[in-house]
Amino acid sequence: MGHWFYINIVEPGKLPLFLALGSFVLTFLITRTITRMIRAGKGPFRNVSGAGGVHIHHVVPGVVLTIVGGFGAVATGREGVAPCVFAVVFGMGAGLVLDEFALILHLDDVYWSDDGRKSVEVVVLTASLVMLTLAGFSPLGVNELTSDERENRAAFVLSLVVNFLFVLVALFKGKFRMAVVGTLVPFVAIVGALRLxxxxxxxxxxxxxxxxxxxxxxxxxxxxxxxxxxxxxxxxxxxxxxxxxxxxx
Incomplete structure (x- = not known):
């Protein structure tokens, strides 16, 4: 297991992305657990209010952590421990922000309503895309090209354009999930584009x-x-x- 982890995650430089994904998923699950306990009136947790009694949603610290993690990762480069630390910070911020994605989308407190389900859907979709990236999938089917095709600029551009068109058609046909996943797995976009x-x-x-x-x-x-x-x-x-x-x- 340790050898596989080193060969597939550490050596290719994917450790920061792996840590960001782990902190993203863990933060989302912990946040959901805490909010459910607050709603049920259990445990030591309570809603946080600012000056004037304004309820402070956790998207606020989430935005701060995302900004710190993102800019910190850009500023520190790819070497050393710092990128991993900022990756964790970024993942935590993204987990807090996307947990309240529905509130941002609707500009209303829809956390526990049916509209609030969009937050869970976006979190699952985001985690799935990052896992596909960790597995080696590249946008618009670049990973499926041979070394000769990569060197042939015309073939390379044509592959990108064709796959992107399939993604657009799937999106226009109302297949949002298939279009998003299809950016990394072109076959999914093709299926979405060909169906009704x-x-x-x-x-x-x-x-x-x-x-x-x-x-x-x-x-x-x-x-x-x-x-x-x-x-x-x-x-x-x-x-x-x-x-x-x-x-x-």
Missing amino acids: ARPGSLWARKAYAKRPKARARAGLRAFHHDKRWNKAVRRFQDVVGGFQERASR
Whole structure:
């Protein structure tokens, strides 16, 4: 295990990214645990208020830690212990910020509402992308090119452009998750681009405007997909985010 860790993480210079991911996930889980305890009135933790009784959300220290970690990492370069320390600081800040992503998005305290589920979704998506990066995946399929193709500038640029177009099509078709993951795994973007667009997406409004059969098929496919997966996704979000606990009180 130690040899594998050195060969795949330390030697390629991925240790700061590994530490940032670990502190990001750990901070998110600890924060969710504390907020659930505060909501339930258990433990020693309490909400923090500033001058005038204003509730200070943890996104505030999260922004500070993200700025310190980011600028610190840029300033210290890649050698020594400092990049690892700042990577941990950055991961902690990112965990605090993205835990309240839904509040930033809606500019409202939706932490325990259905809209607050977006925070859990963004955290899971971010952690997944970082893990793919740690595993060696490069943006837009660069990792799939041979050494000869990398040296051939035309082939290199063409590969980037084609894969980027697949990502854009998937995004326009309302396949946000597939588009994001597809930036690192082009096959996912290709699947998202080739499948029917989700109802209400930009692609569906433009391409299916005069094609009622295509609109009907797209709506039926989206219905069956959501029926199959939404329940499992919501159960996972309930376990991680504590939304079910909130609804039961």
